[in-house]
Amino acid sequence: MAHYKLNVFHWHLTEDAGWRIEIDKYPLLTGIGAWRRGTQLARPAETFDRLPHGGYYTKEQIRDIVSYAGKRNITVIPEIDMPGHTLAVLAAYPELSCTGGPFKVLEHWGIQKDVMCAGNEQTYTFIEDVFDELLEMFPSEIIHIGGDEAPKDRWKECPKCQEKIRAEGLKDEHELQSYFVKRVGKLLQDKGRKMIGWDEIMEGGLAENAMVMSWRGEEGGIEAAKMHHEVVMTPTSYMYLDYYQGTPEAEPINIGGNLPLEKVYSYEPLSPRIPEENHRYVVGVQGNLWME
Ligand code: ACM
Ligand code: ZN
Secondary structure, eight states: OTTTTOOEEEEEOEETTEEOBOOTTOTHHHHTTTEESOEEOSSSSOOEEOOOEEOOBOHHHHHHHHHHHHHTTOEEEEEEEESSSOHHHHHHOGGGBSSOOOOOOOSSOSOOSOOBOTTOHHHHHHHHHHHHHHHHHOOOSEEEEEOOSOOSHHHHHOHHHHHHHHHTTOOSHHHHHHHHHHHHHHHHHHTTOEEEEEGGGGTTOOOTTOEEEEOSSSHHHHHHHHTTOOEEEOOHHHHBTTSOSSOGGGSOSOOOOOOOHHHHHTOOSSOTTSOGGGGGGEEEEOOBOOOO
16 A cells, blocks of 8 residues: 555445454454355345355454554554444344344345434444444544445334434434434544544534545535535545456456446546635545455
């Protein structure tokens, strides 16, 4: 990374299909959440192997990586994805869901309806506890809280979520997501850190001084920069390096798309739609490589 002058390693450590970081207070995150019974072999998900798969980074391994990166001027930003992409958490601690479960660590990719319950105070306690251990491992000022792809189906049906919407005077489930993200951002702020999230965190109102990672296109990034929020541009159409680069038949199974290297290099992060005086809010680009 240093050779290519990349100075930030954004480390997506949690997913529906596995929780990959040791947290002492919640041993089942790795005891249960780091293991699944099989893996998707084709796209769309029609065949699976039946090979148990899993593992996680110990705290010592994480510190080793952070230190190795630091010596090469690379900041490691950890991502704990929430409230969606959390089936591995919910498999381990189903009480953090809206329905109570049970859940399985996911064996395929995609967007899941089961997400963390935003109406349950236990959820916020869990997140703060995880942050306390996470921040000891990662000196980065910026911490990624995910925020992407969290359907509202369960929240609409959940008495706790509906009660939270009522008690907080929120309009709907989108404002509940905004409430959730703001509260999580405040937890980080109180600990001297700063939140970044995928562009969905803008829905229902963007939290004060949150940074935005624009991935579903440039729209979120353009809007955020106009609102004087710092932005990292990583639109799928240019920056998802896990897409096919050549003929799909010649490449291993992946998520799809088509993104040849020439197109990646052609990317101009300072969209003409961002006014000149807001250019400084675009702090960089990021190439995403979703994998295990
Ligand atoms: C994402 O690719 N779901 C951020
Ligand atoms: Zn709920």
